[in-house]
Amino acid sequence: MEKADTPLQEVRTNIAKACKASRREPGDITLIAVSKTHSTQAIMPLLEEGQRVFGENRVQEAQDKWPSLRERYPDVELHLIGQLQSNKADDAVALFDCIHSLDRPSLLKALAKAMDKADRRVPCFIQVNIGSEVQKGGCPIDQLPALLASARDANLPIAGLMCIPPADIEPAPFFALLANLAKDNGLEGLSMGMSGDYETAVMLGATHIRVGTALFGGRS
Numbered sequence: 001m002e003k004a005d006t007p008l009q010e011v012r013t014n015i016a017k018a019c020k021a022s023r024r025e026p027g028d029i030t031l032i033a034v035s036k037t038h039s040t041q042a043i044m045p046l047l048e049e050g051q052r053v054f055g056e057n058r059v060q061e062a063q064d065k066w067p068s069l070r071e072r073y074p075d076v077e078l079h080l081i082g083q084l085q086s087n088k089a090d091d092a093v094a095l096f097d098c099i100h101s102l103d104r105p106s107l108l109k110a111l112a113k114a115m116d117k118a119d120r121r122v123p124c125f126i127q128v129n130i131g132s133e134v135q136k137g138g139c140p141i142d143q144l145p146a147l148l149a150s151a152r153d154a155n156l157p158i159a160g161l162m163c164i165p166p167a168d169i170e171p172a173p174f175f176a177l178l179a180n181l182a183k184d185n186g187l188e189g190l191s192m193g194m195s196g197d198y199e200t201a202v203m204l205g206a207t208h209i210r211v212g213t214a215l216f217g218g219r220s
């Protein structure tokens, strides 16, 4: 009997298919394995399979889990994908290699200060409130140019734009809108697509997809 594919192999196969359909190269897409809520024991098999890029949504949880894993796997790349409080900027800059949730001037200031202090530039995605939802985080679309200008002034490296589309409706129009906003602002990176819609996101230009459930199973 043939051995069944692992979840990681399945996701990689799906990325390759979406790339083929949209004439893209799988090497241009970074798969971020979202390990939030999952234990180091649950993360180990993915590391053993060769996955090196991981995403966490809480600074404290990442501080608890990753230093020991990084001792064994020093080439791990850690991305912060969750909302960040300004008072945790120093910790975030010390621990993470990329931050996907820059969404307001006060946080920008705190991150720029933390990066200066640590003498370490951590690339950031600006999270955009792509569905203009009142309750949701993210920079309002009309405030994006000002936030980008402030980032440039503060010498804070911007990798691109990130979004979480509204729940329960077709995400494609929101992915397309984010891609347009990035293009208009001369940005390359597009962090979009989760377990339910990463193939669509890849076809619409995602450079970073954030996949949790499809790799680790459900979260309790």
Ligand SMILES: *Cc1c(COP(=O)(O)O)cnc(C)c1O
Pocket: 034, 036, 057, 081, 082, 164, 194, 195, 196, 210, 211, 212, 213, 214
């Ligand atoms: C949890 C989370 C993900 C992963 O979601 P899944 O549906 O489990 O793939 C992606 N992005 C962000 C911002 C998240 O908080």
